[in-house]
Amino acid sequence: MSDSAALYRAQENLRMWRIYPDWYEHLDKIEAAIAAEERVYDIRVAAGWELDEGGWWAPCPETGEMIQEWDWISFGLAYPEDAK
Numbered sequence: 056m057s058d059s060a061a062l063y064r065a066q067e068n069l070r071m072w073r074i075y076p077d078w079y080e081h082l083d084k085i086e087a088a089i090a091a092e093e094r095v096y097d098i099r100v101a102a103g104w105e106l107d108e109g110g111w112w113a114p115c116p117e118t119g120e121m122i123q124e125w126d127w128i129s130f131g132l133a134y135p136e137d138a139k
Contacts, residue, residue: 095136102135 072078096106105112111124116132127134 095134098136099134104135 103114112121113124113127115122116130
């Protein structure tokens with residue numbers, strides 16, 4: 056982590072602590088949730104998925120065109136992060 060990123064993170068933690076006095080009691084859970092979301096994002100983008108304000112879009116297995124996540128589910132396909 057760069058010095059500027061570490062400083063930003065420390066400033067944000069202090070800001071949140073002022074708003075939520077128990078912030079540090081939950082920080083490990085928050086960081087774990089953020090890491091999980093980053094993992095999903097990285098895997099999906101690597102698989103050709105795209106994210107916009109409307110949600111996730113995936114390449115259709117039949118046409119290659121981008122379809123919404125819900126259409127992907129209707130094909131009965133596994134999410135890229137669940138594939139083994």
